[in-house]
Amino acid sequence: MINLLSPARTVLIFFAFGLTWTLTADHLLHWLAIHIPSTIWKGPYTRGLLFVCMASIVMYWLLAKYKRSLQKSETAYIRIFRQNPQPMWIYDRETLHFIAVNDAAVDLYGYSLEEFLKMSILQVRPPEDVDRVLEVHKRIGKGFADFGTWKHLKKDGTLMHVEIRTYGTVYRGRDVEIVSIWNVTEKHHAFEALSKQQALLDSVINSTEDLIWAVDEQLRFTVFNKAYHDAILHFTGVSLKPGTTRPVLTTNREELHRWEGYFRKSLQGEKQIIEESREMADYGLSTAEITFNPIINDDKIVGVACFARDISERKKQEIRLKRALDRYDMVTLATRNVIWDLDLKTNKVLWNNNLFTLFGYKDSSTGTDWWKDHVHPDDADMVVKSVEEAMNRRKEQWTVDYRFKSAAGTYRYISDRGYVLYNDEGKPYRMIGAMEDIHDKKTYIEELKKVAHMSSHSLRRPVASMLGVVSLLNKEDLAHPDNLPLLTFIEKIAQEMDHIIHDVAEKCNHIFKEVAQ
Numbered sequence: 001m002i003n004l005l006s007p008a009r010t011v012l013i014f015f016a017f018g019l020t021w022t023l024t025a026d027h028l029l030h031w032l033a034i035h036i037p038s039t040i041w042k043g044p045y046t047r048g049l050l051f052v053c054m055a056s057i058v059m060y061w062l063l064a065k066y067k068r069s070l071q072k073s074e075t076a077y078i079r080i081f082r083q084n085p086q087p088m089w090i091y092d093r094e095t096l097h098f099i100a101v102n103d104a105a106v107d108l109y110g111y112s113l114e115e116f117l118k119m120s121i122l123q124v125r126p127p128e129d130v131d132r133v134l135e136v137h138k139r140i141g142k143g144f145a146d147f148g149t150w151k152h153l154k155k156d157g158t159l160m161h162v163e164i165r166t167y168g169t170v171y172r173g174r175d176v177e178i179v180s181i182w183n184v185t186e187k188h189h190a191f192e193a194l195s196k197q198q199a200l201l202d203s204v205i206n207s208t209e210d211l212i213w214a215v216d217e218q219l220r221f222t223v224f225n226k227a228y229h230d231a232i233l234h235f236t237g238v239s240l241k242p243g244t245t246r247p248v249l250t251t252n253r254e255e256l257h258r259w260e261g262y263f264r265k266s267l268q269g270e271k272q273i274i275e276e277s278r279e280m281a282d283y284g285l286s287t288a289e290i291t292f293n294p295i296i297n298d299d300k301i302v303g304v305a306c307f308a309r310d311i312s313e314r315k316k317q318e319i320r321l322k323r324a325l326d327r328y329d330m331v332t333l334a335t336r337n338v339i340w341d342l343d344l345k346t347n348k349v350l351w352n353n354n355l356f357t358l359f360g361y362k363d364s365s366t367g368t369d370w371w372k373d374h375v376h377p378d379d380a381d382m383v384v385k386s387v388e389e390a391m392n393r394r395k396e397q398w399t400v401d402y403r404f405k406s407a408a409g410t411y412r413y414i415s416d417r418g419y420v421l422y423n424d425e426g427k428p429y430r431m432i433g434a435m436e437d438i439h440d441k442k443t444y445i446e447e448l449k450k451v452a453h454m455s456s457h458s459l460r461r462p463v464a465s466m467l468g469v470v471s472l473l474n475k476e477d478l479a480h481p482d483n484l485p486l487l488t489f490i491e492k493i494a495q496e497m498d499h500i501i502h503d504v505a506e507k508c509n510h511i512f513k514e515v516a517q
Helices: 002-035 046-083 103-109 127-138 185-206 226-236 253-267 312-334 354-359 368-373 377-392 439-472 483-516
Strands: 088-092 098-101 143-153 159-171 174-183 211-216 221-224 272-280 284-297 300-310 338-343 348-351 365-367 397-405 411-422 428-437
Touching: 002 046, 088 103, 103 174, 127 143, 159 185, 211 226, 253 272, 253 284, 253 300, 284 312, 312 411, 312 428, 338 354, 348 368, 365 368, 377 397, 377 411, 397 428, 411 439, 439 483
Parallel strands: none
Antiparallel strands: 088 098, 088 174, 143 159, 159 174, 211 221, 211 300, 272 284, 284 300, 338 348, 338 428, 348 365, 397 411, 411 428
8 A cells, every 4th residue: 555655645745845835935035034134035046946955855755755665565575475385486587597485485395595596497397397398488478377287396306296376577677487386296196096096996887797877866877887888879779978868778658757766766765676677689588686776975865876787697597496496395295305495695594394394393494503503523524515615616416415413312314415506606695405314224224234244244154164065075976975974064054054044034024124114
């Protein structure tokens, strides 16, 4: 305000002085002539000369005061520049050398003020940017300019990213640029990291065959992956762009209305999972599982994120499983096998009623730990490893024999057979099977083994004895008296063999009777 008003004040003061002089000069000269007698006061030029002297004194005083105010103002502006927390400098547009650098820039770059004033702006730039700086500098005009983000070097060689804004003006008779610097290194690194993450995310979502897309509150597309774009283009002929409004694989109005209902529900906060089936040329029935998730930002639902995956193979497998279960249900009516159904995600096992019939347990649903606890300790590791091996090798069929504990506390031999179901990623998610009680069969086999062992060992001795005696017979003359004691011994051996054969027959009959029961 001082500088703006000083010229006006100078004129006003001088005008007031001139007016005062005009009105009072005669009275002043008269007074001087009375009190200081002299012929000087009576000269024809006295009044003009006095006016010039007085005016010069007043003018000098006014100009000196104005100069002091300008010096104070310049000092204040220089202090504002030097003490500004924003790094700034002034450089000569012709030589590119620094003319002035404030304290914030000195602190940021690490150079002293004296070092700065011996440098040019090119010396704080990486070598690869120098040509670009010179090219841009040629286009700089007067006034304000925003040059965006550049790379600068600190004294210790540290690279940083800065935003530069300049103002072209004249300072002390030289064309200069006043430069303001914003250190945006952290912001730049964060942006680079975000860009890399975004690029990686785009790569991930575009490398899957699953359909991914999102819509806003007006059901306009905000994002979508390549698979969804291609699917929409194939089925509707529409090439999607952000803002497009037809977020479904159909042009049918009824389907559009139904899909709009799904989106509206999720915009109200409801998460949905649906299955959609469509007849595909050269493929048959295709089924997709579609998930609708509300997008929440600052506690407000701003859109719906959608994910669709092809579950056609899983549905076909489930159909095959249902048919198999139907057959199992029919077979269960005519068999005593224990039918079980294992969910590998929850580790829950469903059992049919034969679990009670054969083993005395009333449970219809248990965990896998319950089953493991009822496997004989000597068989447990072998059974678990056989299941794991089947799944690791992606086998569909699994079978193993082991001992299973009944409610009475006794162990019974069973033959367990299972069928493993795998999802689209090849991960097992379900297993069904049947436990057959083979305890009696095992017992009979063991008994038969004992019988076979008994017959083979018990008969071998008398047979060997008989062969030895027969070798002593006089075969050329069977009536020879020496043969008589040998024939008697052979008769005893035959009676012994007959007795053994009767024992074997009785044991076999006993086993066969138990089997028949």
